[in-house]
Amino acid sequence: MLLSSGKAGRCLESARMLVQLGDYDSAANRSYYSVFHCIRSLLALEGVDFSKHSGVMGYFQRNYVKTGIFGKEYSKILTEAFEIRSESDYDDYYVISKKEVEEQIENAQFFRNGVKSYIDCLLTEKNRMKK
Secondary structure, eight states, X not given: OTTTSSHXXXXXXXXXXXXXXXXXXXXXXXXXXXXXXXXHHHHHHHTOOOSSHHHHHHHHIIIIITTTSSOHHHHHHHHHHHHHHHHHHHOTTOOOOHHHXXXXXXHHHHHHHHXXXXXXXXXXXXXXXXX
């Protein structure tokens, strides 16, 4: 399965370990990439890919959030994770707290669970139609 053993899960686990080490900036980065790789798993099922994060994010917003497949909270999680990751990676003066990064990790887990459920349903339906 794309999500259970793939990059999304590894990024989430890395984020948790980095929090334990006190590296909150890197944990925020890994948390964002967990969300990003969840979306790429969806796109892979459609045979769609983009070379830029903005393409991946825009496609998800248009084809999954605006259509109602995923609720607006998924859009909020994605946008916030991207912004925090950008600030953590590129702004030398940005400081993220342990509480904030733990919230990002919880959000990434929620996002991953939702995408995993959706993909599982799609694959179950696809297998049912083959019979």
